[in-house]
Amino acid sequence: MKLTLSETAAALSGAKKLVVTAHVNPDGDAIGSTLGLMHLLRGLGKDVTVLLDDDIPAGFHVLPGYDVIRRPSEDEKIACDLFVVLDTMTDRIGKAAASVHAPRLINIDHHHTNPGNDKEDLYLDATRAATCEIIYDLAKEMDATLSKEAAMCLYTGLATDTGFFRFSNAASHTYRAAADLLDAGAQPNVISEALEVKPLQTVKDLGEALSQMEMFADGKASGIFLTQAQTARMESTESFIGHIRVIDGVDVAVVLKCKEPELCRVSMRSKHVDVSRIATMFDGGGHVRAAGCTLKMPFEQAKATIMEAIEKAIREGWIA
Numbered sequence: 666m667k668l669t670l671s672e673t674a675a676a677l678s679g680a681k682k683l684v685v686t687a688h689v690n691p692d693g694d695a696i697g698s699t700l701g702l703m704h705l706l707r708g709l710g711k712d713v714t715v716l717l718d719d720d721i722p723a724g725f726h727v728l729p730g731y732d733v734i735r736r737p738s739e740d741e742k743i744a745c746d747l748f749v750v751l752d753t754m755t756d757r758i759g760k761a762a763a764s765v766h767a768p769r770l771i772n773i774d775h776h777h778t779n780p781g782n783d784k785e786d787l788y789l790d791a792t793r794a795a796t797c798e799i800i801y802d803l804a805k806e807m808d809a810t811l812s813k814e815a816a817m818c819l820y821t822g823l824a825t826d827t828g829f830f831r832f833s834n835a836a837s838h839t840y841r842a843a844a845d846l847l848d849a850g851a852q853p854n855v856i857s858e859a860l861e862v863k864p865l866q867t868v869k870d871l872g873e874a875l876s877q878m879e880m881f882a883d884g885k886a887s888g889i890f891l892t893q894a895q896t897a898r899m900e901s902t903e904s905f906i907g908h909i910r911v912i913d914g915v916d917v918a919v920v921l922k923c924k925e926p927e928l929c930r931v932s933m934r935s936k937h938v939d940v941s942r943i944a945t946m947f948d949g950g951g952h953v954r955a956a957g958c959t960l961k962m963p964f965e966q967a968k969a970t971i972m973e974a975i976e977k978a979i980r981e982g983w984i985a
């Protein structure tokens with residue numbers, strides 16, 4: 666069932682014990698929105714547990730609550746009144762799905778590709794740049810105090826999902842929310858300085874990845890394709906795509922990482938083409954200019970498949 670903002674706020678306000686989670690391979694919006702909502706709800710006197718089924722990148726240690734994030738375990742089932750899933754459809758939350766027992770689940774997201782389903786309640790606002798921006802809307806709706814702790818977390822998701830306010834998804838509402846969060850105590854420089862620090866090895870890995878970059882689709886696409894051995898060796902690859910999307914003439918940039926013999930993760934960014942349409946063909950999703958999917962096939966086949974799909978999208982002009 667689709668919920669309104671006020672119905673979503675009422676459900677959160679009515680619950681006493683909540684578990685909050687977000688997608689695996691968590692980014693600043695997943696981490697910021699779960700912790701931000703936790704702080705808001707704790708401020709309203711509620712018992713809140715944050716579960717994320719993945720490692721949390723060290724840069725996020727500046728976010729208040731970083732240390733209370735728990736990994737779900739198969740042996741422990743947490744009972745609560747309300748299970749809240751943020752920044753993804755409900756099938757990308759790993760073991761959190763099986764380790765929470767709740768009479769009701771609410772999914773809060775900003776991805777237009779989220780189809781929802783009959784069993785779960787969905788609050789979807791694809792006009793918002795980040796799930797953190799929706800949590801900010803909910804804070805207003807619930808009359809919750811924006812503490813400094815909540816502000817730090819929510820600002821992080823606004824910043825990371827908009828490429829630090831550079832992408833087209835950053836709207837006037839996003840900037841107004843950011844300004845309110847600064848008034849509430851968010852420190853943008855502390856967040857951006859913590860997130861830009863990289864281990865020396867990651868910068869060296871970037872050099873290796875760039876040296877094997879391939880241009881295709883008549884120079885309108887750029888790709889980095891990492892074998893399973895490279896993917897296993899490289900600790901952090903998230904920043905790579907930003908370096909190849911800026912090449913003059915490139916519309917679509919892609920990074921493919923082979924995680925298992927028959928499992929490859931694909932990230933795409935674009936200037937014009939609707940990459941969420943490409944991702945959806947392979948059961949993934951995302952936004953018009955940033956999307957991803959998982960291909961269950963060997964490296965060479967996955968590489969050929971995604972290159973062909975991108976070439977077709979460019980040739981046929983899949984512009985949103």
Ligand code: AMP
Nearest residue numbers: 932933949950951952955956957958959
């Ligand atoms: P990424 O390239 O991982 O930064 O993801 C870009 C956007 O696509 C983000 O908004 C993700 O949440 C979304 N996305 C990435 N992978 C998937 C997937 N397998 N299914 C659905 N959405 C995805």
Ligand code: MN
Nearest residue numbers: 692694695752
């Ligand atoms: Mn996300």
Ligand code: MN
Nearest residue numbers: 694752795796
């Ligand atoms: Mn997001």
